[in-house]
Amino acid sequence: DARVTQTxxxxxxEMGQEVTMRCQPILGHxxxxxxxxxxxxxxxxxxxxxxxxxxxxxGMPKDRFSAEMPDATLATLKIQPSExxxxxxxxxxxxxxxxxxxxxxxxxxxRLTVL
Amino acid sequence: GExxxxxPSTLSVQEGDSAVIxxxxxxxxxxxxxxxxxxxxxxxxxxxxxxxxVGEKKxxxxxxxxxxxxxxxxLHITETQxxxxxxxxxxxxxxxxGNEKLTFGTGTRLTIIP
Numbered sequence: 001d002a003r004v005t006q007t008x009x010x011x012x013x014e015m016g017q018e019v020t021m022r023c024q025p026i027l028g029h030x031x032x033x034x035x036x037x038x039x040x041x042x043x044x045x046x047x048x049x050x051x052x053x054x055x056x057x058x059g060m061p062k063d064r065f066s067a068e069m070p071d072a073t074l075a076t077l078k079i080q081p082s083e084x085x086x087x088x089x090x091x092x093x094x095x096x097x098x099x100x101x102x103x104x105x106x107x108x109x110x111r112l113t114v115l
Numbered sequence: 116g117e118x119x120x121x122x123p124s125t126l127s128v129q130e131g132d133s134a135v136i137x138x139x140x141x142x143x144x145x146x147x148x149x150x151x152x153x154x155x156x157x158x159x160x161x162x163x164x165x166x167x168x169v170g171e172k173k174x175x176x177x178x179x180x181x182x183x184x185x186x187x188x189x190l191h192i193t194e195t196q197x198x199x200x201x202x203x204x205x206x207x208x209x210x211x212x213g214n215e216k217l218t219f220g221t222g223t224r225l226t227i228i229p
Contacts, residue, residue, distance in 0.1 A: 031215045042221040043159070043204060056216065091158065095215055102147055102210045104217060106158040 002026045004094050004107035012113045018080040021110045023092030024073055031097040032075045033104060034060075034067055037089045046090075049075065050097055082114045117142040119207050121220025128195055129228050136223045138205035139187040145207040148181060148188045149217065153202045162203075163190070192225075200227045 005024045013019055025032050034046040047057040047067035057067060064083070069075045079086055089111050093104040118141040128134045140148075149164035165172045165179045165188065172179050176195075181188040192199055202224050206217040 033216075043219040045216065045218075048216055050215070097215060102208055102215055102217070103149070103161050103164070104215075106160065108158050 004092055004105050006090075006092050006107035006110050008110055009108060010111045010113075012115065013082055014115050015083055016081045017114075018078065019082045019086075019112060019114075021077045021090055021092075021112070023075040023077075023094075023107055025075065025092070025094030026105055027073070029094035029096055029105070030072075031095040031104075032069060033093040033095075034075070034077050035091040035093065035106075037091060037109070038087075043091070046077070079112075082112075084114045087112055087114050117145060117207055117209075117218040119205060119218050119220040121205050121223060123223060124221065125224045125226070127226045127228055130195055130197060132195055134192045134195055134199070134225055136190045136203055136205070136225070137187060138189070138207075138220050139185075140207040140218075141186070142207070142209070143183075143186065144209050147208045147210045148179070149206050149208075150177075150179060150190050151204045151206065151219075153204065153222075155201070159204060195227045197227050197229060200225060 007022045030051050032049040036044045046060040048055050049069050052069040066078045089109045091109045092107040095104045121138045146167035151159040152162045153159040163179050165181050176193050178191045202222045204222050205220040208217045
Protein backbone atom coordinates (compact mmCIF):
# COMPACT_ATOMS: atom_id res chain seq x y z
CA ASP A 1 0.00 0.00 0.00
CA ALA A 2 1.98 2.98 -1.30
CA ARG A 3 1.77 6.08 0.86
CA VAL A 4 3.31 9.51 1.08
CA THR A 5 5.70 9.72 4.02
CA GLN A 6 6.78 12.79 5.96
CA THR A 7 9.45 13.43 8.56
CA UNK A 8 9.52 14.50 11.27
CA UNK A 9 5.99 13.85 12.47
CA UNK A 10 6.36 16.35 15.29
CA UNK A 11 8.76 19.23 15.74
CA UNK A 12 9.05 21.68 18.61
CA UNK A 13 11.54 24.47 18.16
CA GLU A 14 12.31 27.93 19.40
CA MET A 15 11.67 31.11 17.49
CA GLY A 16 14.50 31.96 15.14
CA GLN A 17 15.59 28.38 14.54
CA GLU A 18 15.66 26.73 11.14
CA VAL A 19 13.12 24.01 10.46
CA THR A 20 13.33 21.48 7.62
CA MET A 21 10.46 19.18 6.78
CA ARG A 22 10.83 16.28 4.37
CA CYS A 23 8.43 14.41 2.16
CA GLN A 24 8.74 11.25 0.10
CA PRO A 25 6.03 11.18 -2.58
CA ILE A 26 4.51 7.95 -3.85
CA LEU A 27 6.82 6.30 -6.38
CA GLY A 28 5.76 7.27 -9.87
CA HIS A 29 3.88 10.41 -8.85
CA UNK A 30 5.18 13.52 -10.58
CA UNK A 31 3.28 16.25 -8.76
CA UNK A 32 4.01 17.33 -5.19
CA UNK A 33 2.14 19.84 -3.07
CA UNK A 34 2.89 21.44 0.29
CA UNK A 35 -0.06 22.60 2.40
CA UNK A 36 -0.29 24.32 5.76
CA UNK A 37 -3.26 23.57 7.98
CA UNK A 38 -4.36 25.76 10.85
CA UNK A 39 -7.69 25.96 12.61
CA UNK A 40 -8.42 29.34 11.07
CA UNK A 41 -7.16 28.88 7.51
CA UNK A 42 -8.04 25.33 6.61
CA UNK A 43 -5.78 23.78 3.94
CA UNK A 44 -3.59 26.49 2.48
CA UNK A 45 -1.44 25.68 -0.57
CA UNK A 46 2.16 26.79 -0.10
CA UNK A 47 3.96 25.29 -3.10
CA UNK A 48 3.39 22.95 -6.03
CA UNK A 49 5.87 21.01 -8.15
CA UNK A 50 5.51 19.04 -11.35
CA UNK A 51 8.40 16.83 -12.46
CA UNK A 52 10.48 18.49 -9.72
CA UNK A 53 10.00 21.96 -11.21
CA UNK A 54 8.29 24.57 -9.04
CA UNK A 55 5.08 25.73 -10.70
CA UNK A 56 3.41 27.82 -8.05
CA UNK A 57 4.71 29.09 -4.75
CA UNK A 58 2.51 32.16 -4.56
CA GLY A 59 1.06 31.01 -1.25
CA MET A 60 4.41 30.83 0.44
CA PRO A 61 6.02 33.68 2.42
CA LYS A 62 9.18 34.07 0.34
CA ASP A 63 11.23 35.84 2.96
CA ARG A 64 11.41 32.84 5.27
CA PHE A 65 10.04 29.79 3.45
CA SER A 66 11.66 27.78 0.68
CA ALA A 67 10.63 24.56 -1.06
CA GLU A 68 12.76 22.28 -3.19
CA MET A 69 12.81 18.86 -4.81
CA PRO A 70 16.42 17.68 -4.87
CA ASP A 71 15.28 14.48 -6.59
CA ALA A 72 12.09 12.68 -7.51
CA THR A 73 11.92 10.88 -4.15
CA LEU A 74 12.40 13.87 -1.87
CA ALA A 75 10.68 17.20 -1.37
CA THR A 76 11.72 19.63 1.34
CA LEU A 77 10.10 22.64 2.97
CA LYS A 78 12.36 24.90 4.97
CA ILE A 79 11.54 27.75 7.31
CA GLN A 80 14.34 30.09 8.33
CA PRO A 81 13.97 31.82 10.72
CA SER A 82 10.87 30.24 12.25
CA GLU A 83 8.26 32.32 14.09
CA UNK A 84 5.44 31.35 16.48
CA UNK A 85 2.85 32.11 13.78
CA UNK A 86 4.35 29.28 11.71
CA UNK A 87 2.95 26.78 14.19
CA UNK A 88 0.65 24.51 12.18
CA UNK A 89 0.41 21.08 10.61
CA UNK A 90 2.26 20.90 7.29
CA UNK A 91 1.02 18.33 4.80
CA UNK A 92 2.73 17.06 1.72
CA UNK A 93 0.63 15.47 -1.04
CA UNK A 94 1.50 13.82 -4.32
CA UNK A 95 -0.40 12.98 -7.47
CA UNK A 96 -0.02 11.23 -10.79
CA UNK A 97 -0.15 14.46 -12.73
CA UNK A 98 -2.52 12.98 -15.29
CA UNK A 99 -4.79 15.73 -16.52
CA UNK A 100 -7.90 13.56 -16.34
CA UNK A 101 -7.27 12.23 -12.84
CA UNK A 102 -6.52 14.70 -10.13
CA UNK A 103 -6.55 12.82 -6.79
CA UNK A 104 -3.99 14.06 -4.32
CA UNK A 105 -2.60 11.59 -1.78
CA UNK A 106 -1.68 13.23 1.50
CA UNK A 107 1.10 12.35 3.88
CA UNK A 108 0.54 12.10 7.65
CA UNK A 109 1.71 15.67 8.22
CA UNK A 110 4.37 17.36 10.35
CA ARG A 111 3.02 19.10 13.42
CA LEU A 112 5.25 22.13 14.00
CA THR A 113 5.27 24.13 17.21
CA VAL A 114 7.41 27.25 17.37
CA LEU A 115 7.84 28.61 20.89
CA GLY B 116 -7.98 32.94 -8.88
CA GLU B 117 -10.53 30.42 -7.68
CA UNK B 118 -12.35 31.00 -4.40
CA UNK B 119 -14.29 28.22 -2.67
CA UNK B 120 -16.70 28.89 0.17
CA UNK B 121 -18.03 26.09 2.35
CA UNK B 122 -20.97 25.98 4.78
CA PRO B 123 -21.65 25.21 7.51
CA SER B 124 -18.39 25.26 9.42
CA THR B 125 -19.81 22.86 12.01
CA LEU B 126 -22.67 20.41 11.76
CA SER B 127 -24.15 18.01 14.29
CA VAL B 128 -26.68 15.38 13.27
CA GLN B 129 -28.31 12.47 15.01
CA GLU B 130 -27.05 9.06 14.02
CA GLY B 131 -29.15 7.74 11.17
CA ASP B 132 -30.13 11.18 9.90
CA SER B 133 -28.76 12.82 6.76
CA ALA B 134 -26.06 15.49 6.55
CA VAL B 135 -25.60 18.05 3.79
CA ILE B 136 -22.56 20.26 3.24
CA UNK B 137 -22.59 22.98 0.61
CA UNK B 138 -19.85 24.73 -1.36
CA UNK B 139 -19.78 27.52 -3.89
CA UNK B 140 -16.99 28.35 -6.31
CA UNK B 141 -16.15 31.48 -8.24
CA UNK B 142 -14.35 30.37 -11.41
CA UNK B 143 -16.80 29.15 -14.04
CA UNK B 144 -13.91 27.30 -15.75
CA UNK B 145 -13.56 24.88 -12.82
CA UNK B 146 -14.53 21.39 -13.91
CA UNK B 147 -13.46 19.02 -11.14
CA UNK B 148 -14.87 18.98 -7.61
CA UNK B 149 -13.51 16.49 -5.07
CA UNK B 150 -14.45 15.99 -1.43
CA UNK B 151 -11.87 15.01 1.17
CA UNK B 152 -12.51 13.57 4.61
CA UNK B 153 -10.10 14.16 7.47
CA UNK B 154 -10.56 12.18 10.66
CA UNK B 155 -9.13 13.58 13.87
CA UNK B 156 -5.35 13.57 13.76
CA UNK B 157 -5.26 11.89 10.36
CA UNK B 158 -4.49 12.90 6.80
CA UNK B 159 -7.18 14.13 4.37
CA UNK B 160 -8.41 11.41 2.02
CA UNK B 161 -10.52 11.61 -1.12
CA UNK B 162 -13.99 10.15 -0.63
CA UNK B 163 -15.82 11.18 -3.79
CA UNK B 164 -15.42 13.53 -6.72
CA UNK B 165 -17.52 14.85 -9.57
CA UNK B 166 -16.69 16.33 -12.94
CA UNK B 167 -18.59 19.11 -14.60
CA UNK B 168 -20.12 16.88 -17.26
CA VAL B 169 -22.39 15.18 -14.71
CA GLY B 170 -24.89 16.56 -12.23
CA GLU B 171 -24.83 13.85 -9.58
CA LYS B 172 -22.67 10.97 -8.44
CA LYS B 173 -23.36 8.37 -5.75
CA UNK B 174 -21.22 5.93 -3.84
CA UNK B 175 -23.18 3.93 -1.27
CA UNK B 176 -24.25 6.40 1.45
CA UNK B 177 -22.54 9.44 -0.01
CA UNK B 178 -23.54 11.50 -3.00
CA UNK B 179 -22.41 14.73 -4.56
CA UNK B 180 -24.53 17.08 -6.66
CA UNK B 181 -23.32 19.86 -8.92
CA UNK B 182 -25.15 22.90 -10.25
CA UNK B 183 -22.86 24.51 -12.80
CA UNK B 184 -25.20 27.40 -13.50
CA UNK B 185 -25.30 28.43 -9.88
CA UNK B 186 -21.67 27.38 -9.30
CA UNK B 187 -22.38 25.30 -6.26
CA UNK B 188 -21.98 21.67 -5.27
CA UNK B 189 -23.02 19.69 -2.25
CA LEU B 190 -22.09 16.55 -0.33
CA HIS B 191 -24.93 14.39 0.97
CA ILE B 192 -24.40 11.66 3.55
CA THR B 193 -27.39 9.46 4.32
CA GLU B 194 -27.95 7.11 7.25
CA THR B 195 -25.07 8.72 9.13
CA GLN B 196 -22.90 6.58 11.39
CA UNK B 197 -20.42 7.47 14.15
CA UNK B 198 -17.50 6.82 11.80
CA UNK B 199 -18.75 9.66 9.59
CA UNK B 200 -17.61 12.12 12.27
CA UNK B 201 -14.73 14.06 10.69
CA UNK B 202 -13.84 17.31 8.95
CA UNK B 203 -14.94 17.41 5.33
CA UNK B 204 -13.29 19.64 2.73
CA UNK B 205 -14.65 20.48 -0.68
CA UNK B 206 -12.32 21.63 -3.44
CA UNK B 207 -12.40 22.90 -7.00
CA UNK B 208 -9.95 22.59 -9.85
CA UNK B 209 -9.54 23.06 -13.57
CA UNK B 210 -8.18 19.83 -14.99
CA UNK B 211 -7.13 19.03 -18.50
CA UNK B 212 -4.82 21.98 -19.03
CA GLY B 213 -1.76 20.76 -17.18
CA ASN B 214 -3.04 22.15 -13.90
CA GLU B 215 -3.35 19.97 -10.83
CA LYS B 216 -3.96 22.61 -8.18
CA LEU B 217 -6.91 22.23 -5.86
CA THR B 218 -8.52 25.18 -4.10
CA PHE B 219 -10.01 23.94 -0.85
CA GLY B 220 -12.94 25.22 1.15
CA THR B 221 -12.42 25.97 4.84
CA GLY B 222 -13.89 22.67 6.02
CA THR B 223 -16.97 21.42 7.87
CA ARG B 224 -16.64 19.63 11.18
CA LEU B 225 -19.34 16.97 11.19
CA THR B 226 -20.30 15.35 14.47
CA ILE B 227 -22.62 12.35 14.57
CA ILE B 228 -24.55 12.14 17.82
CA PRO B 229 -25.19 8.54 18.90
